[in-house]
């Protein structure tokens with residue numbers, strides 16, 4: 001092995017070790033990590049595209065052995081590796097920012113294995129073992145890429161398989177069962193009937209289930225009280241001291257303003273959320289002051 005190869009191996013081991021570190025939580029480093037991490041979703045297309053192109057070259061070469069494809073293979077493999085390497089670094093920044101939950105870990109490890117498989121492909125290619133064998137190895141690399149890519153996709157767009165028509169059907173059926181029971185007496189809590197719908201619109205995209213940014217889940221009052229990486233997101237009776245309200249009240253161009261993306265919380269909604277934290281926790285909807293009554297959503301059948 002030449003020096004360059006060994007260097008790469010060390011880099012890979014270093015990346016692997018980095019995946020074992022724990023996320024940071026200091027405010028200024030967070031901004032930097034999130035900034036660098038912003039490039040991840042864009043960069044990720046390079047290794048994917050470059051590797052697909054490289055695999056295609058190999059496929060063409062296997063079908064027409066007369067073609068000289070080795071230089072293209074070498075170049076393609078190296079380009080895939082290095083673009084993958086830098087993409088991985090930006091992904092690590094997102095991991096270190098701590099704004100993603102545990103779901104990021106399998107994606108990160110799979111991406112690392114993909115990089116390692118590219119490295120192995122490169123080493124074997126230099127050895128010159130014949131194109132047939134390279135073909136099989138390319139399948140393994142492609143499989144790893146597909147798997148890592150799938151796990152990454154789950155983080156950004158949710159699990160594709162969950163949106164299969166029959167899966168969606170199953171979830172709606174179970175949630176319907178829950179509402180039928182309470183259909184005739186409206187003693188829903190303030191949270192369920194009025195607060196949740198607002199959060200659902202404005203916050204839950206990033207603060208529920210598998211996308212709990214900063215590990216903050218906002219689907220129940222208890223979860224919001226518990227909070228995320230920086231502790232309680234609200235303090236009962238103290239709306240102005242609650243992070244949830246403070247973040248909403250930041251100027252819209254402040255990077256910490258919540259929600260990160262539109263639609264933003266309207267002044268009326270903000271006033272209602274403030275009342276809810278100050279006085280409305282654990283209350284029933286008939287205790288909502290009239291000026292906020294319009295926030296009560298009709299019961300769904």
Ligand code: HEC
Pocket residue numbers: 099199202203204205206207213214216227228229230231233243244245247248255256258259260261265
């Ligand atoms: C588009 C995604 C997105 C939306 C929508 C969103 N957030 Fe966030 N939120 C984040 C990210 C990313 C972080 C972590 C980075 C940060 O602290 O700014 C975060 C962090 C937070 C935190 C700090 C948690 C902690 O423990 O550090 C609070 C509080 C918060 N969000 C409240 C809200 C509220 C309230 C809404 C809805 C009005 C909302 N967020 C909507 C992405 C989002």
